[in-house]
Amino acid sequence: xxxxxxxxxxxxxxxxxxxxxxxxxxxxxxxxxxxxxxxxxxxxxxxxxxxxxxxxxxxxxxxxxxxxxxxxxxxxxxxxxxxxxxxxxxxxxxxxxxxxxxxxxxxxxxxxxxxxxxxxxxxxxxxxxxxxxx
Amino acid sequence: xxxxxxxxxxxxxxxxxxxxxxxxxxxxxxxxxxxxxxxxxxxxxxxxxxxxxxxxxxxxxxxxxxxxxxxxxxxxxxxxxxxxxxxxxxxxxxxxxxxxxxxxxxxxxxxxxxxxxxxxxxxxxxxxxxxxxxxxxxxxxxxxxxxxxxxxxxxxxxxxxxxxxxxxxxxxxxxxxxxxxxxxxxxxxxxxxxxxxxxxxxxxxxxxxxxxxxxxxxxxxxxxxxxxxxxxxxxxxxxxxxxxxxxxxxxxxxxxxxxxxxxxxxxxxxxxxxxxxxxxxxxxxxxxxxxxxxxxxxxxxxxxxxxxxxxxxxxxxxxxxxxxxxxxxxxxxxxxxxxxxxxxxx
Numbered sequence: 209x210x211x212x213x214x215x216x217x218x219x220x221x222x223x224x225x226x227x228x229x230x231x232x233x234x235x236x237x238x239x240x241x242x243x244x245x246x247x248x249x250x251x252x253x254x255x256x257x258x259x260x261x262x263x264x265x266x267x268x269x270x271x272x273x274x275x276x277x278x279x280x281x282x283x284x285x286x287x288x289x290x291x292x293x294x295x296x297x298x299x300x301x302x303x304x305x306x307x308x309x310x311x312x313x314x315x316x317x318x319x320x321x322x323x324x325x326x327x328x329x330x331x332x333x334x335x336x337x338x339x340x341x342x
Numbered sequence: 343x344x345x346x347x348x349x350x351x352x353x354x355x356x357x358x359x360x361x362x363x364x365x366x367x368x369x370x371x372x373x374x375x376x377x378x379x380x381x382x383x384x385x386x387x388x389x390x391x392x393x394x395x396x397x398x399x400x401x402x403x404x405x406x407x408x409x410x411x412x413x414x415x416x417x418x419x420x421x422x423x424x425x426x427x428x429x430x431x432x433x434x435x436x437x438x439x440x441x442x443x444x445x446x447x448x449x450x451x452x453x454x455x456x457x458x459x460x461x462x463x464x465x466x467x468x469x470x471x472x473x474x475x476x477x478x479x480x481x482x483x484x485x486x487x488x489x490x491x492x493x494x495x496x497x498x499x500x501x502x503x504x505x506x507x508x509x510x511x512x513x514x515x516x517x518x519x520x521x522x523x524x525x526x527x528x529x530x531x532x533x534x535x536x537x538x539x540x541x542x543x544x545x546x547x548x549x550x551x552x553x554x555x556x557x558x559x560x561x562x563x564x565x566x567x568x569x570x571x572x573x574x575x576x577x578x579x580x581x582x583x584x585x586x587x588x589x590x591x592x593x594x595x596x597x598x599x600x601x602x603x604x605x606x607x608x609x610x611x612x613x614x615x616x617x618x619x620x621x622x623x624x625x626x627x628x629x630x631x632x633x634x635x636x637x638x639x640x641x642x643x644x645x646x647x648x649x650x651x652x653x654x655x656x657x658x659x660x661x662x663x664x665x666x667x668x669x670x671x672x673x674x675x676x677x678x679x680x681x682x683x684x685x686x687x688x
Contacts, residue, residue, distance in 0.1 A: 245494070246492075246494050246495035246498075247491035247492065247494060247495070269476070270476075270479070270494040271475075271476050271477075271478075271479025271480045271482070271483055271489065271493075271494055271497075272479065272483060272489045272491070272493065272494060305479075305480065305483060306476075306480065325491075327491075329490055329491050329549075330491045333490075333491040333492060335491060
């Protein structure tokens with residue numbers, strides 16, 4: 209194989225990976241992949257457009273359960289002090305150990321929202337992030 | 343060539359504020375943990391590491407336990423001695439305190455984990471397992487160990503140096519049936535071949551909040567005065583830590599060694615020519631991101647063994663590292679891990 213083909217293959221792989229990590233599907237919904245590893249979200253800061261719909265793909269690489277809760281400070285407070293066996297709302301999903309979960313959310317007006325995990329001790333450990341709505 | 347050395351380390355977690363599980367061994371399913379103290383002893387002579395871990399029963403009900411990462415595969419797992427840890431503690435206790443005291447007293451297997459040995463000692467179910475941090479975490483979760491959010495990173499931190507762990511599950515119901523009283527301890531003695539002993543310290547902070555004070559007593563017995571890494575405060579050694587104080591640094595008395603060698607399973611210990619080091623650890627949890635590497639052969643301890651630098655991926659299965667870390671047992675800590683903040687823009 210020539211070096212040109214190798215470079216071309218690498219470039220294609222990078223483009224495919226980039227599209228998977230953050231790309232718009234045919235339905236106009238952008239997909240954002242977030243890794244959950246060492247009880248940390250990566251990336252932990254996102255920027256979206258007002259009115260945009262985003263499909264979050266959450267890959268949990270840890271051997272412990274996590275969750276993804278998207279909302280304002282009040283939503284985070286409620287989840288931090290309360291208990292919910294499951295999450296049925298957009299932007300809220302449980303992510304079992306070693307598994308991948310998805311949730312789709314339509315963002316509203318410009319501003320900022322938070323996301324985080326509220327399993328015991330996880331939020332205070334720093335398992336949280338921010339979405340800026342432009 | 344193996345270094346002819348004996349290293350004995352005991353770690354007592356003392357006075358840690360916070361949830362009950364932060365105090366000692368574990369992590370009970372349902373959050374009820376009754377271990378108030380986990381003590382460990384690591385020893386090495388003639389190519390064999392002797393490691394003793396002690397659990398103190400605090401009267402909880404149900405099952406709970408801890409996970410202890412090991413540097414290699416033990417070829418012997420037996421009930422530990424009766425007084426070794428206590429005798430060491432007495433040895434370094436100030437004379438004034440002793441006088442005052444006298445006056446006042448007159449499972450299901452998980453994918454990726456290889457179960458090497460299962461044994462019941464007293465009310466403890468012991469499992470020796472081999473696997474990476476992720477696999478051991480999976481196994482722990484499947485076997486009722488409630489891992490705190492920092493556990494995945496800490497498990498991997500140790501697994502990179504040694505993929506061997508000991509899980510100890512304490513059956514409090516069985517303890518009650520056996521008439522075990524609150525405060526009674528059960529010790530486990532493991533004989534592990536290894537070259538470079540080190541004492542796990544970071545694990546003591548597991549599950550603790552960032553500013554929680556982690557305190558421990560660490561005893562070392564070596565055939566010569568050891569080099570330590572990180573260096574204790576004021577030692578002038580590398581990576582000096584304020585939270586690590588060398589309190590005793592002297593030849594071990596024949597009286598002490600004879601006492602220790604007379605305990606069950608301690609006959610391997612020489613009764614003369616040993617060096618006693620006694621260190622007190624007092625470090626905030628988010629600062630405790632290191633272990634104690636020891637070299638008593640005249641060389642310098644490894645920064646990798648001390649947890650100060652990362653471990654190359656291809657050394658994970660090497661038996662060169664003597665790692666003993668008490669997971670969960672000594673409290674799950676919030677290790678203020680460096681957070682990687684990556685950005686994704688639309």
